[in-house]
Amino acid sequence: SAVISQKPSRDICQRGTSLTIQCQVDSQVTMMFWYRQQPGQSLTLIATANQGSEATYESGFVIDKFPISRPNLTFSTLTVSNMSPEDSSIYLCSVESGTGGDIQYFGAGTRLSVL
Amino acid sequence: GENVEQHPSTLSVQEGDSAVIKCTYSDSASNYFPWYKQELGKRPQLIIDIRSNVGEKKDQRIAVTLNKTAKHFSLHITETQPEDSAVYFCAASKSNAGKSTFGDGTTLTVKP
Numbered sequence: 001s002a003v004i005s006q007k008p009s010r011d012i013c014q015r016g017t018s019l020t021i022q023c024q025v026d027s028q029v030t031m032m033f034w035y036r037q038q039p040g041q042s043l044t045l046i047a048t049a050n051q052g053s054e055a056t057y058e059s060g061f062v063i064d065k066f067p068i069s070r071p072n073l074t075f076s077t078l079t080v081s082n083m084s085p086e087d088s089s090i091y092l093c094s095v096e097s098g099t100g101g102d103i104q105y106f107g108a109g110t111r112l113s114v115l
Numbered sequence: 116g117e118n119v120e121q122h123p124s125t126l127s128v129q130e131g132d133s134a135v136i137k138c139t140y141s142d143s144a145s146n147y148f149p150w151y152k153q154e155l156g157k158r159p160q161l162i163i164d165i166r167s168n169v170g171e172k173k174d175q176r177i178a179v180t181l182n183k184t185a186k187h188f189s190l191h192i193t194e195t196q197p198e199d200s201a202v203y204f205c206a207a208s209k210s211n212a213g214k215s216t217f218g219d220g221t222t223l224t225v226k227p
Contacts, residue, residue: 041219045214102208104149106160
């Protein structure tokens with residue numbers, strides 16, 4: 001299994017500002033994932049963060065809006081830039097672990113409200 | 116890319132009854148199918164999974180079945196309890212290939 005610490009757990013931000021979310025894992029993992037979950041909805045993958053290379057973004061998400069860092073095998077950050085109320089959501093980081101390397105473990109999430 | 120459809124979106128059962136949630140996937144190369152439970156305000160947590168070389172897997176009151184030919188898999192919960200009330204997500208992925216594609220979720224309510 002993997003234990004993930006994510007912070008902050010929640011924040012209220014002003015329009016036009018940026019917020020950086022941190023994700024720390026208790027073991028080395030190849031891939032870390034960042035998801036967005038809007039209220040009452042499913043998980044939408046924003047990007048996959050690999051150590052030593054640029055993140056891979058899903059359709060509809062761009063690096064300028066959601067820059068990601070992955071400085072080592074246990075840590076990643078996601079920045080939500082130039083925020084608008086539409087960015088209000090829960091952001092979750094996730095890693096794969098387990099026998100087949102494909103069981104996903106999630107952080108507790110960051111509940112972001114943009115005013 | 117992979118597309119996962121999940122239904123029903125909401126399900127209400129009486130305590131002690133069974134609940135069944137179904138998912139279909141589109142990519143025949145997918146070979147790993149987990150189910151996650153997300154309680155209100157909490158993170159999703161894996162409750163059971165199945166790989167494509169197995170047709171059924173059971174863990175106490177929870178079971179998952181997989182039909183590779185039809186590309187669908189189902190979650191079965193027997194003897195439901197109020198604490199089973201949560202949102203359940205199915206997902207599909209290729210092992211060691213990274214990202215999972217999630218269904219839209221099913222809100223299960225178990226009435227005492």
